[in-house]
Amino acid sequence: MSKNWPLWEIFVRSKNGLEHRHFGSLHAADAEMALANARDVYTRRMEGVSIWVVESKHITASNPENNGELFEPAQDKIYRHPTFYELPDDVKHM
């Protein structure tokens, strides 16, 4: 009869100037409670200055089984890196 509280993913910005980073997850009835719980579970020692909560079901993740087709094409595109281009040593600041 009773429904389980949904799962939320917690992202914390550890200080201004840095991005929010995934810290873990927790259960809460709604977003407000997820924020309150995240404060107690993940920032007991000044680990953060800002928290995002996202209900886990809203995250779409890539499948590691498709890693080949997703990420391997980047491997043979070395011309995207500066070291691919050969310049004489005399050229400075480039």
Add this chain to the structure above:
Amino acid sequence: MEKDVKNPRSERSRSLEEIFEARIARDEKIEPKDWMPEKYRKTHIRQMSQHAHSEIIGMLPEGNWITRAPSLRRKAALLAKVQDEAGHGLYLYSACETLGISRDELYEQLHSGKAKYSSIFNYPTVTWADMGAIGWLVDGAAIINQVPLCNTSFGPYARAMVRVCKEESFHQRQGYEIMLKLCNGTPEQKEMAQDALNRWWWPSLMMLGPTDDKSVHTEQSMKWKLKRKTNDELRQQFIDQTVPQADILGLTIPDPDLKRNEETGHYDFGEIDWEEFWQVVKGHGPCNKKRMKARVDAWENGAWVRDAAMAYAEKQEKKNLKKAI
């Protein structure tokens, strides 16, 4: 062509398993959505949930003394320690859930007795000195167990353990400080500290698990980096580091056979009463029933709060939906 391959499915899974084992051997981390052998998944659910349950049940023996802490300083510290344990339980439960088991199933396994928790929490905390002994010895043994887990192969477990270990070091120090204070106090206080050491010493040694020849999971766990040292190695490390700490307190370890072995540089120690250990594991410890009852009561008596919060959340969502239309 097809005839040559007798059992293509098992051929394929074997190679998947080989690839998997090779990844771990290379110190690569395994993440939740990666392919993994079913046994890896099950072993991790078992160990991580057991670990989470231990944190949750572990709050009970100490919770017993929060309201009776001897000073505000001690009370604030103990409260923070117990709150950390709740947090550690939650990190570990959520890491465990990434393997596709729900929080409800995990609780159900704890409440039905199907899942175990660390036996040490089935001993009673009869004096304030027990708060000192638990922090010093029980958390000390836990740290020795947990530090190697920061490098374990399963990513979510390793990340949770990094957080746990960082927070745990204050737990041990606050325990030792309680012991130190008692040992520098009145003769009665020192006696209380000695009595706590007498009662917690052997169960703390048992906490590091059965001897290597009796430990069924060690070999596989070493391969998966769920374990880096064997139970006996960890136990020796714990004894070697704890005995000098007892000396500083001026307390006597309750083991007449304890003696520094000049040849090995380690302490030799007496026989552990494994019969007691197995009795407590099987549910016949002094507080097994009390701990489970406290846990199940808390869960059941809190049901209406969880339901009310959910009903409120659903009502708010409907309201917002109406507004949007």
